[in-house]
Amino acid sequence: MGRKFVVGGNWKMNGNKAQISDILKFLEAGPLNPETEVIVGVPAIYLDYVKSNAPANVQVAAQNCYKADKGAFTGEISPAMLKDIKVNWVILGHSERRQLFKETDELIAEKVAFALESGLKVIACIGETLEEREAGKTEEVVFRQIKAIADKIKDWSNVVIAYEPVWAIGTGKTATPQQAQDVHKSLREYISQNISPEVAQSIRIQYGGSVTGANCKELGTQSDIDGFLVGGASLKPEFVNIVNAK
Numbered sequence: 001m002g003r004k005f006v007v008g009g010n011w012k013m014n015g016n017k018a019q020i021s022d023i024l025k026f027l028e029a030g031p032l033n034p035e036t037e038v039i040v041g042v043p044a045i046y047l048d049y050v051k052s053n054a055p056a057n058v059q060v061a062a063q064n065c066y067k068a069d070k071g072a073f074t075g076e077i078s079p080a081m082l083k084d085i086k087v088n089w090v091i092l093g094h095s096e097r098r099q100l101f102k103e104t105d106e107l108i109a110e111k112v113a114f115a116l117e118s119g120l121k122v123i124a125c126i127g128e129t130l131e132e133r134e135a136g137k138t139e140e141v142v143f144r145q146i147k148a149i150a151d152k153i154k155d156w157s158n159v160v161i162a163y164e165p166v167w168a169i170g171t172g173k174t175a176t177p178q179q180a181q182d183v184h185k186s187l188r189e190y191i192s193q194n195i196s197p198e199v200a201q202s203i204r205i206q207y208g209g210s211v212t213g214a215n216c217k218e219l220g221t222q223s224d225i226d227g228f229l230v231g232g233a234s235l236k237p238e239f240v241n242i243v244n245a246k
Contacts, residue, residue, distance in 0.1 A: 003202065003203075003204050003226045004035070004036070004037055004204070004226075005033075005035065005036045005037070005220070005226060005227045005245075005246045006036065006037040006038075006039065006160055006204050006206060006226060006227035007036055007037070007038055007039070007206075007227050007228050007229075007230065007242060007243045007245075008038075008039045008040070008041060008061065008091070008123055008160075008162070008206065008208075008227070008228070008229040008230065008234075009038075009039070009040045009041065009230050009233075009234025009235075009239055010041040010063065010091060010094070010208075010229055010230065010231050010234060011023075011040065011041055011042055011043060011063075011234060011235060012041075012043075012063070012096070012231060013043060014043070014235055015042075015043065015046065015235065017046070017049065019235070020042075020046055020049065020050060021053075023040075023235060024050070024053055024054055024055070026237045026239070026240060027040075027054065027055055027058050027239075027240070028055045029240075030055075030057075030240055030243075031240075031244075032057055032058070032240065032243050032244065033243060033244045033246060034057065035246065036227070036243055036244070036246060037059070037227075038057060038058045038059065038243055039058070039059045039060070039061050039089050039123070040054070040058060040059070040060060040061065040234065041061040041062070041063045041089075041091045041123075042060055042061070042062070042063070043063065044062060044063070044064075044077055047060060047062060047082070047085060047087055048085045051085055051086055051087055059088065059089055060087050060088075060089065061087065061089035061090055061091055061123065062077065062082050062087055062089070062090045062091070063090075063091050063094070064077070064090065064091065064092065064094075064097060065077050065078060065079050065081075065082060065090050065092070065111065065115060065120070066078055066111065066114075067107075067110045067111045067113075067114040067115075068114070069118070078118075079114065079115050079118030079119070079120050080118060082120060083118065083119060083120070088119075088120060088121055089120065089121045089122070089123065090115050090120050090121075090122055090123070091122075091123045091125065091162075091229075092108055092111050092112050092115060092122055092123070092124055092125070093108035093111075093112070093124050093125040093126065093145070094125045094164070095125060095127055095164055095166045095169060099129075099166065105144060105145055105148035106148060108124075108145075108148065108149070109148040109149045109151065109152040109153075110152060112124050112149050112152065112153060112159070113149075113152040113153050116153060116155065116158055116159070120158070121158040121159075121160070122158060122159050122160070123160045123161075123162050123206070123229060124149055124159055124160070124161055124162065125161075125162045125164050125208070125229070126141075126142045126145040126146060126161065126162070126163055126164070127141075127142065127145075127163055127164035127165050127166050127169075127208075127209075128141040128142060128165060128166060128167075129141075129166045129167060130166070130167035133165065133167060138165075138183060139183075139186050139190075142163065142183065142186075142187060143187075143190050146161070146187065146190065146191070147194070150194065150195050156195070156199045156202075156203055157202075159203065160203075160204045160205075160206060160226075160227075161187065161203060161204070161205045161206065162205075162206040162207075162208050162229040163180070163183055163184060163187060163205055163206065163207055163208065164207075164208035164209050164229060165183075165209050167209075168209030168210050169208065169209050169210065169231060170210065170231055170232060171210060172210055173209075173210060174209055174210040174211070174212075174215055174219075175207070175209060177215075177218045177219050177221070177222050177225075178222075180207045180209075180219060180222060180225060181222035181223070181224055181225060184205050184207065184222065184224035184225050185223075185224045187205055187224075188200045188203075188205065188224055191203060204226035204227060205224060205225065205226050206225075206226060206227040206228055206229045207219055207225050207227075207228055207229075208228060208229035208230065208231070210231075211228045211229075211230050211233060211242060212233050212238065212242070213233065213238035213241035213242055216228060216241065216242045216245035217245050219245070220245035220246050228242060228245070230242055
């Protein structure tokens with residue numbers, strides 16, 4: 001199968017130039033597993049700075065972008081702007097965008113489609129809330145979120161899916177390796193049946209939700225977990241250990 005392990009660090013709305021310089025230093029020092037693809041999701045205002053200063057083996061992602069090249073969309077950034085500064089990745093559909101900024105499945109799918117058409121690679125986030133998990137709706141929710149994207153795109157080669165149970169983000173609660181594997185396996189089966197077996201085999205599905213240096217190795221042994229999307233831990237030197245989980 002040969003899916004390349006991919007670890008993303010989502011800095012969220014954190015960091016200043018001094019802190020970012022420290023992060024870049026520990027990424028430079030590494031050493032980072034050359035077999036693992038490493039991507040950091042950077043606040044928009046620092047994208048150009050990080051792109052100019054990050055080590056060559058660390059790619060840079062925006063944390064969001066809009067579904068138009070330009071126009072009267074105050075506060076937004078476009079895929080064209082990202083391409084202009086040589087940023088080739090974007091994180092879309094993060095649970096915070098869904099929960100706090102009320103982004104719908106439909107809007108996220110449109111943004112994913114437009115970003116891909118514009119030549120970006122996309123980390124597309126999906127995941128259920130605690131209420132949805134406790135109601136036994138995990139699969140219903142994540143399948144609905146994937147279907148919305150599948151209805152808008154045909155080519156999945158530049159998509160990484162990040163499964164992030166919302167109840168495990170920044171809470172210290174982590175899905176057990178088996179819980180995470182079960183959802184990843186179900187997602188792959190859904191993709192195989194509803195999109196194509198080829199996409200199911202090749203697409204990388206990251207796990208995100210309180211991943212740390214302590215639990216990353218066990219999570220990384222699961223057959224359908226192809227990497228991590230890490231929040232708070234990506235601001236700390238332990239991120240190097242998470243990159244090297246495999």
